[in-house]
Amino acid sequence: MKKKQPISTGSEWTFKLVEKYDQEISRVAEFYQLDTYPNQIEVISSEQMMDAYASTGMPLMYSHWSFGKQFLNTQQNYRRGYMGLAYEIVINSCPCIAYLMEENTMTMQALVIAHASYGHNSFFKGNYLFRTWTDATSIVDYLLFAKNYINKCEERYGIDAVEDIVDSCHALMNYGVNRYKRPAPLSTEEEKARQQEREEYRQRQLNELWNTIPKQENKGKNKKEKRFPDDPEENILYFFEKNAPLLETWQREVIRIIRKVAQYFYPQRQTQVMNEGWACFWHYTILHHLHEEGLVTDGFIMEMLHSHSNVVFQPSFDDPRYSGINPYTLGFNMMTDIRRICENPTEEDKRWFPDIAGSNWLETLHFAMKNFKDESFILQFLSPKVIRDLKLFSIRDDENLPYLEVEAIHNDEGYRIVREALAAQYNLGNREPNIQVYNVDVRGDRSLTLRHYQHQHRPLGKTTPEMLKHIHNLWGFDVHLESIRDKKVHSSYHCPPKEVEEEKSMIELT
Amino acid sequence: MSHIIDRRLNGKNKSTVNRQRFLHRYKKHIKRAVADAVNKRSITDVESGSQITIPDKDLSEPIFHHGRGGQNTIVHPGNKEFVKGDKIRRPEAGGGSGSGSGRASNQGEGMDDFTFQINHDEFLEYMFEDLELPHLVKKQLKESTAYKFRLAGFTSKGTPEKLNIIRSLRSAHARRIALSGSDRKEIRELKRELREMEVNPGAYDEIRAKEIKDRIRELNIKLRRLPFIDEFDLKYNNYVKTPVPSTKAVMFCVMDVSGSMTQEIKDIAKRFFILLYLFLKRTYKEIDVVFIRHHTSAKEVDENDFFYSRETGGTIVSSALELSRDVIKERYPVQDWNIYIAQASDGDNWEGDSTICSDILVNHIMPLVQYFAYVEITDRHHQNLWREYDKITEEFPNTFAMQQIKSVNDIYPVFRQLFERKEA
Numbered sequence: 004m005k006k007k008q009p010i011s012t013g014s015e016w017t018f019k020l021v022e023k024y025d026q027e028i029s030r031v032a033e034f035y036q037l038d039t040y041p042n043q044i045e046v047i048s049s050e051q052m053m054d055a056y057a058s059t060g061m062p063l064m065y066s067h068w069s070f071g072k073q074f075l076n077t078q079q080n081y082r083r084g085y086m087g088l089a090y091e092i093v094i095n096s097c098p099c100i101a102y103l104m105e106e107n108t109m110t111m112q113a114l115v116i117a118h119a120s121y122g123h124n125s126f127f128k129g130n131y132l133f134r135t136w137t138d139a140t141s142i143v144d145y146l147l148f149a150k151n152y153i154n155k156c157e158e159r160y161g162i163d164a165v166e167d168i169v170d171s172c173h174a175l176m177n178y179g180v181n182r183y184k185r186p187a188p189l190s191t192e193e194e195k196a197r198q199q200e201r202e203e204y205r206q207r208q209l210n211e212l213w214n215t216i217p218k219q220e221n222k223g224k225n226k227k228e229k230r231f232p233d234d235p236e237e238n239i240l241y242f243f244e245k246n247a248p249l250l251e252t253w254q255r256e257v258i259r260i261i262r263k264v265a266q267y268f269y270p271q272r273q274t275q276v277m278n279e280g281w282a283c284f285w286h287y288t289i290l291h292h293l294h295e296e297g298l299v300t301d302g303f304i305m306e307m308l309h310s311h312s313n314v315v316f317q318p319s320f321d322d323p324r325y326s327g328i329n330p331y332t333l334g335f336n337m338m339t340d341i342r343r344i345c346e347n348p349t350e351e352d353k354r355w356f357p358d359i360a361g362s363n364w365l366e367t368l369h370f371a372m373k374n375f376k377d378e379s380f381i382l383q384f385l386s387p388k389v390i391r392d393l394k395l396f397s398i399r400d401d402e403n404l405p406y407l408e409v410e411a412i413h414n415d416e417g418y419r420i421v422r423e424a425l426a427a428q429y430n431l432g433n434r435e436p437n438i439q440v441y442n443v444d445v446r447g448d449r450s451l452t453l454r455h456y457q458h459q460h461r462p463l464g465k466t467t468p469e470m471l472k473h474i475h476n477l478w479g480f481d482v483h484l485e486s487i488r489d490k491k492v493h494s495s496y497h498c499p500p501k502e503v504e505e506e507k508s509m510i511e512l513t
Numbered sequence: 514m515s516h517i518i519d520r521r522l523n524g525k526n527k528s529t530v531n532r533q534r535f536l537h538r539y540k541k542h543i544k545r546a547v548a549d550a551v552n553k554r555s556i557t558d559v560e561s562g563s564q565i566t567i568p569d570k571d572l573s574e575p576i577f578h579h580g581r582g583g584q585n586t587i588v589h590p591g592n593k594e595f596v597k598g599d600k601i602r603r604p605e606a607g608g609g610s611g612s613g614s615g616r617a618s619n620q621g622e623g624m625d626d627f628t629f630q631i632n633h634d635e636f637l638e639y640m641f642e643d644l645e646l647p648h649l650v651k652k653q654l655k656e657s658t659a660y661k662f663r664l665a666g667f668t669s670k671g672t673p674e675k676l677n678i679i680r681s682l683r684s685a686h687a688r689r690i691a692l693s694g695s696d697r698k699e700i701r702e703l704k705r706e707l708r709e710m711e712v713n714p715g716a717y718d719e720i721r722a723k724e725i726k727d728r729i730r731e732l733n734i735k736l737r738r739l740p741f742i743d744e745f746d747l748k749y750n751n752y753v754k755t756p757v758p759s760t761k762a763v764m765f766c767v768m769d770v771s772g773s774m775t776q777e778i779k780d781i782a783k784r785f786f787i788l789l790y791l792f793l794k795r796t797y798k799e800i801d802v803v804f805i806r807h808h809t810s811a812k813e814v815d816e817n818d819f820f821y822s823r824e825t826g827g828t829i830v831s832s833a834l835e836l837s838r839d840v841i842k843e844r845y846p847v848q849d850w851n852i853y854i855a856q857a858s859d860g861d862n863w864e865g866d867s868t869i870c871s872d873i874l875v876n877h878i879m880p881l882v883q884y885f886a887y888v889e890i891t892d893r894h895h896q897n898l899w900r901e902y903d904k905i906t907e908e909f910p911n912t913f914a915m916q917q918i919k920s921v922n923d924i925y926p927v928f929r930q931l932f933e934r935k936e937a
Contacts, residue, residue: 018517025515042515051520054527069574071535074528075629082630098516105521120515162534174575319591328590396592398601400585409599412592425588436577461583466575473575 006297014306016109021046024113027298028121031289036365037125040139041098044120052092052104053077059268060092062100063146065153065260067169091282093119095127095271097139110306113299117289122282129373130277132270142267148194149260156253168254171473172240172261177435179240179262180269202252205245213248213445235439235454239474240265242440248449249479258477273376273431280334281372284342287311287335317393328425336389337380341368344386351387377429385422387413397424402460433458441485450481457488463496471498536635542567543631547639551788551925563636566628641792662752671749680748688746689739696732703729762851762883763801764793765837766819769858771808771828778890781918782857783820785888788928789855801850803840807833809863813840830862830898831869838877852882855931860889860896867901874902879909886931887915 010023025044032039047055057074058064094100101119103112127133157165172179236242243250244258271278290307293299317332318324344352345364353360359367371384396412397420410424411417427433441454453474455463463486475482475498484496536543546565595601631639667680703725710722766786770779793800804819805811808826811833837854845852862870879885889899895917905913916927 018519021517022515025517029515044515044517045520046518047520047523050526051523057528057531066530066534068531068534068538071528071531071533072572072627074532075535076627079629116515166534166538170574177576317590319593320589321591325589325591328588393590394592395588395590396595397586397588400587400603402582402584405603406600407603409595409597409601410586412595412597414597417597421588424586427586428588436579438577457583458579459584461579461585462581464578464580466573466578469573469575470577 008297009300009303010298011109012300012302014108014110016107016112018046020109021103021112021116024109025116025120027293028113028117028289031292032117032121032125032285034292035285035288036369037121037285038128039099039121039124040096040128042120042124043098043100044103044116045100046103046105048105049081052102053081055092055102060094061146062094062143063150065150065169066157067173068166069170069173091115091119091123093123094142095123095133095137095139095267096142099124099127099139108306110303111310113290113303114286114307114310117286118282121289122285123278125285126274126278126281126372129369130270130274130376131374132273132376136270137267145194145263149264152256152260156257160253165257167476168257169261171476172258174470174473175240175477176261176265178438179238179258179265181238181241181266182432198256201255205252205255209246209248213449230441231443231445232440235441237437237439238262239438239440239453243477246443247478250477270376273378273429276330276334276337276377276429277372277375277380278334279331280336280338283311283315283331283335284338284368287339319394332393333381333389336392337384337386338368338371340386340389341371341384343388349388355386356384378426381429382422382426385425387415387418390418390421395421395425397421436461436463438484448481449479450483451478453482453484455484455486457486457493460488462486462494467496468498468500471496474498536631539567539572540639542571544639544642547636548925550636551640563631564628565631566626569626572627637791637795640788641795661755663755664750665753666751667748668751669745669748671751675749675752677748677750681742681746684748685742685746688743689741692739693736696736700729700732761799761801761849762793762853763803763845764789765803765805765840765852765854766790767805767807767811767833767837767854767856768819769808769828769830769833769856770806770822770825771859771861772825773828773861774825774859774890778859781890781921781924782888784921784924785857785890785918785928786819786855788924792928792932801845803837805833805836805840807836811836828858828861828863829866830858831866831873834870834873834878838873838881841878841881847881853884853886854878854882855886855888857888857890858898859891860898861891862896862898864897867897870898871901871905874905875908879905879912883912885909885913887913888918888927888931889915890918892919 010027011020021044025042053074055062056077057070059070064070092102099120101115101124103115107115127137127139133139153165153169232242232246240258240262244255244262247255250258286307290299290304294301294304315329315332315335317329341359342364344356344360345362345367348356348360371380375383390413394413397410397417399408399410401408411420413421437456437458438453439456440451442452444450444452451474463484467484471482471484474484482498485492486494486496543565546567547563550563667677707722707725710718766789768779768782768786774782790802793802802816804814804816806814806819806822806824807828807830808824809829809832810826813836814822833856841847841852874885887902889895899915899917902913902915906915914931916930918924918927
């Protein structure tokens, strides 16, 4: 191939150059069939980047002290040089917004464009979770609505009152998502109209629920009181929004807003390894492609590789820098490995991946990106080679034993076990305690009972009493939390806290 | 085709609101940290910003997470030596339990306290919050001598340079409309009649048409005679003279540097004055500071000498008060200045001088000043100067204050007490 002239040779960037690089990157991305939302690339200063960080990367967000805390933390770390500001913040919206920091070199700008504007962007558009759960065209609108609404509430009811409810909602954010029910996308206009409707309807429904006039026909018939809700509800915020007895209408709307935001971020939490791996794979592949064509210099590639390897660096478990598996490393290695399996399969690959060994790598990779989340992706595609390369091993920690045991390592016997263990590790269902709304004492003291179903006998952590306070804050009446192990109540928490004696005597009685 | 936008000129500081919310929420902690910092700082360092540390438990955002226990399987990278079945001693709490996913889930253990930086301005703000020079307001209103002209509406009489053109023309316009109303109405009606005749040929009456046209011409001439502008229309800006409150203030820093003042006591005194100095510079636009140090004789010195000179001797406190009095008389006329005096001493005075001090204070100084603050720096019993001054407190309960500083840790609280904001 005849080498072309490099686009640029220096490290300084200009808008002209950014545009040129973007054109070339876009051309290569198309060559690799990356399907993206339109791109909006914004050049910002480092202070603005810190701002963006502080509001979970969103271009606009309601105000809250915790974002201020986040900001101060970022600022502190940045000033001390603990972290370079990440060179990528990218927003799952249409157009897809990516930020370039003005302090970066031309190489870094090109890297970010390839990584965010084509890597992440195509992931947002292609992956099934995002397709199902997020509506890229309306998120910015919705956030604007949310910001204005919360602003208005602050004016009306005071910052403290709003903060109070937002704090509690933030605490329960991970319990404000639907895992299975599929939402119908709504535009902001519809959203506004529906909000009005909800205000009235909800109050009526509540009156029904909390109706204290005894019902004649039920007398004596149902010996066993029916539970409310009929089935346990795992979306706790949703349950509060609809059923908490004492909340004002605006408070329900705030709950709803935070629930929506949580839902929007839910796919991101389930696809971290894939999303980052995909983006890293593509910046690596696209920029090398440009290098082969002669459009970027050797120096450019050296600098790119330098920051690339910083990003995908994985310290070993015994390294002081170790803080778990680096999702960038795992994702990048797996994506690269899928291409290898397709292009140059070994005997082992043919045994392990008969379907994809030798197939078209680009098709296979796109298929993997579209149809999996971290858990299933690892279960499906983690190869013995990657396990060997990363020297993965699985440790079993059983509280009944005085020691930890090495359950499996990177050998024939261990591959499958390691793979399953790692996949399980990315299952949000395992990572977060499984807590559901179990019962409300509708006819009695209106107390709320939550149930925690222990996973592998794992108890709840130290923050549980704090969490119960937040739940109590939203519910307004007594809150109980039962931790279930082997179908028995293993331990329970109460807010307001119960006297220990009282609890004992109750157990004796029953 | 991507859209590339330069956002650098857009507002940064989008987080300011959130940051302020955070600072507000943890005000209590920050104030405490600032107070600690003030006490620990060296004299020259009080001016920079500060690191604030808040215990993590106070600002944690709880979430549900798994505690320790139960059965876990965790995959780690970088195995070098283990084979299946190896048994490893369980590491102590906190170490090695990073479960890969665990970074986000707050394990509640081994977390660092939250540390962040506030800048110089914020530091001083928290340091001096709710403090002020007492009685400044009273002075401002009662005795200000400077005046400023302030626009206060419009008048119909005035000099040409105060003419308000917009108002005048607007008024002329209104007058013309008002005076021409009935005539213009008539013109409109005549014109309508004329038009009706023209579109309806059968009804066209030449004589009537001519009549109408003449009448219209006549009315138009009349309208044109209305003056474009009349003396009646002219409006002038009205300025009133309002007194400008004087925020000019002078602070006398009077420090005892006699032989009985140990290095430690002097150090405390200096830090007290530095606090005061910073506070004044921050709060008031125009502030003079007069530094006076004394042993047996008093001397007005510059800032550098005040803080760093090592000259010393016996003690005659009255010399300093006399000098203060003279400086006030000479340079700071009472009607223009808010006058404050802060005096620091170990209270050890030459026998018999304390009554002289009392006399100068009561008869010459107290009538002139807004506030006199005395700090006695000693960890021993009160000295004779204190007892003498105690009587003055009774006589001037609002404008004379005294406090004792026993150790470095008292500086800031005492300072706050002396300059606590009082309802005016």
